[in-house]
Amino acid sequence: MKLKNEKFLWMGITAFSVLFIALLMLTPKAFAQSQNDKQENIYNYGTMFQSVFNFVLNNYVDEMDPEVLFEGAMKGLFESMDDPYTLFLTEDDMSDFADTTEGTFGGVGLYISKPDPRAVKLREAALEKELIEKGKDFDIKKLDPQYREYPDYVEIVSPIEDTPAFRAGLMTGDYITQIEGKPINDLTVDDVISKLRGEAGTSVKITILRHGTISFDVELKRALIEVPTVKHAMINDIGYIRIIQFTPYTADRVKEALKEFKDKNYKGLIIDLRNNPGGLLDAVVKTADYFFSDGIIVSTKSRIKSENHIYKASKTKIVNDNIPIEVLIDGGSASAAEILSGALGDRDRAELVGKTTYGKGSVQQIIPFGEEGFKMTVARYYTPNDVNIDKIGINPDIVVEEPEMSEEELKNYQTLLQDNRIAQFIEANHNPTTQQIHNFYENLVEEGINLEERLIKRMILVENSRVTNEPLPVYDMEYDITLQKAMDRVLSR
CATH class of the missing domain: 3.90.226.10 (2-enoyl-CoA Hydratase; Chain A, domain 1)
Structure with a gap:
């Protein structure tokens, strides 16, 4: 009995395989390969895709939604181009782009990115080719300090001016590692954007990694984001x-x-x-x-x-x-x-x-x-x-490079963030005076928390802006060493 059932099973598999092979033979693939004309090949590949699409739709063991098959095929098509900026956009994606183009959307105010494996491979290939032509050895990790495997985070490209993220002090180069306590390693950039956006007035908690070692949580209240210029x-x-x-x-x-x-x-x-x-x-x-x-x-x-x-x-x-x-x-x-x-x-x-x-x-x-x-x-x-x-x-x-913190300074910085000391200071001193800020700084030094005074002042300025919902000053000459250098240069020319 078992042998008989196995015979019918293999007959079924064979018949199905023959049917599918026949289908492909009836499609233009073989014909396309025998033609030299490029346009004819393009037409034939299109016809073959339609044949496979219909066959899968009608013969897969479970009934499939044609929209799901279509979106999967389209995503695969654009991913094959090895270009991180070329991609299929779902209806939700198109809505997000429309929101941004029109200048307003509900969210926290961040531009983010996640290094694409395709971009890494392209960089590798270009550098390898260049070095081989010069007769040199190829080691991507030594040659490209920006190299990294596909990471378990998204990188903040920049916060949008006068938004919840900007007022919370999030910075270019910060990494988002979790949203609402859940790791984002399996999420695409679009998935992360979807989780960060939402109705104005609602909140979202994210975990930030800064300077590679400092991790802290930030709760952001979503707002109607108006893209400034x-x-x-x-x-x-x-x-x-x-x-x-x-x-x-x-x-x-x-x-x-x-x-x-x-x-x-x-x-x-x-x-x-x-x-x-x-x-x-x-x-x-x-x-x-x-x-x-x-x-x-x-x-x-x-x-x-x-x-x-x-x-x-x-x-x-x-x-x-x-x-x-x-x-x-x-x-x-x-x-x-x-x-x-x-x-x-x-x-x-x-x-x-x-x-x-x-x-x-x-x-x-x-x-x-x-x-x-x-x-x-x-x-x-x-x-x-x-x-x-x-x-x-x-x-x-x-x-102009921002001075790197020492190991001790990084620990002190993390202590300030984790103990919420800046927020506590602002809660006790709304719109603090220069003297109050200096006294706070002196107290931190006495406690053994040694950081640059300009950094403490900047953290206080950002926190006060967040609490009062007032925009930050157009410039911050005392904190901004790049602006200081530019001022020196322009005055000397």
């Missing part, structure tokens, strides 16, 4: 502009600031692009146009003829050539921020101060179809010197 102020007779993100309103806001500076007879200009994640290409081109009367601002190159552009300055220059310019950059400066800093730097119009930028030198389009869509890289951009900085970044002319 520009803040400005005069620092004595130097104009200071912080461009937070390039939106449709950025160029107009920068123009207004420059006019105000001119009316006040400014002698120099500092443009702060730190933690600027980028934005719209048109917005950065219009902004860069204020500093040049001719020549290239940026170019885009693609295999699609319509995506090849050379963006040149018009005769609408606002900033005179005799105004010295310093541009502040860091690892959170990406995309459009790198276009502006690249144009000003390549053309010797400004000096770049700070740290190497993020390195995103590609241009994406969002293509909707129905309620879903996809984001796809259609071109790469090049600075005026014809350099693409993708995965490389732009190096500053003047490097």
